[in-house]
Amino acid sequence: xxxxxxxxxxxxxxxxxxxxxxxxxxxxxxxxxxxxxxxxxxxxxxxxxxxxxxxxxxxxxxxxxxxxxxxxxxxxxxxxxxxxxxxxxxxxxxxxx
Numbered sequence: 277x278x279x280x281x282x283x284x285x286x287x288x289x290x291x292x293x294x295x296x297x298x299x300x301x302x303x304x305x306x307x308x309x310x311x312x313x314x315x316x317x318x319x320x321x322x323x324x325x326x327x328x329x330x331x332x333x334x335x336x337x338x339x340x341x342x343x344x345x346x347x348x349x350x351x352x353x354x355x356x357x358x359x360x361x362x363x364x365x366x367x368x369x370x371x372x373x
Contacts, residue, residue, distance in 0.1 A: 287353030296354045300361020303327065308365050316366045323362035327355055
């Protein structure tokens with residue numbers, strides 16, 4: 277199935293979708309803790325750039341054999357689920373704002 281299922285081929289695959297969501301939460305938390313004058317929207321785009329940079333870096337690991345090759349759909353799914361993690365930290369109405 278192309279949406280969920282086979283590892284590195286489907287858009288969403290366990291456990292890697294969970295790992296990418298948690299990494300998005302970590303990136304969002306890091307951006308939230310660094311309080312500077314930029315808006316949350318700007319920090320979201322920075323977070324997405326960090327996730328894209330990681331995917332490019334991860335793609336370089338394929339040549340070394342440390343990770344298996346991923347389909348473009350899987351890479352897109354990784355970025356989507358990671359960006360949901362970033363959004364959750366930056367935009368969710370947490371108490372104590």
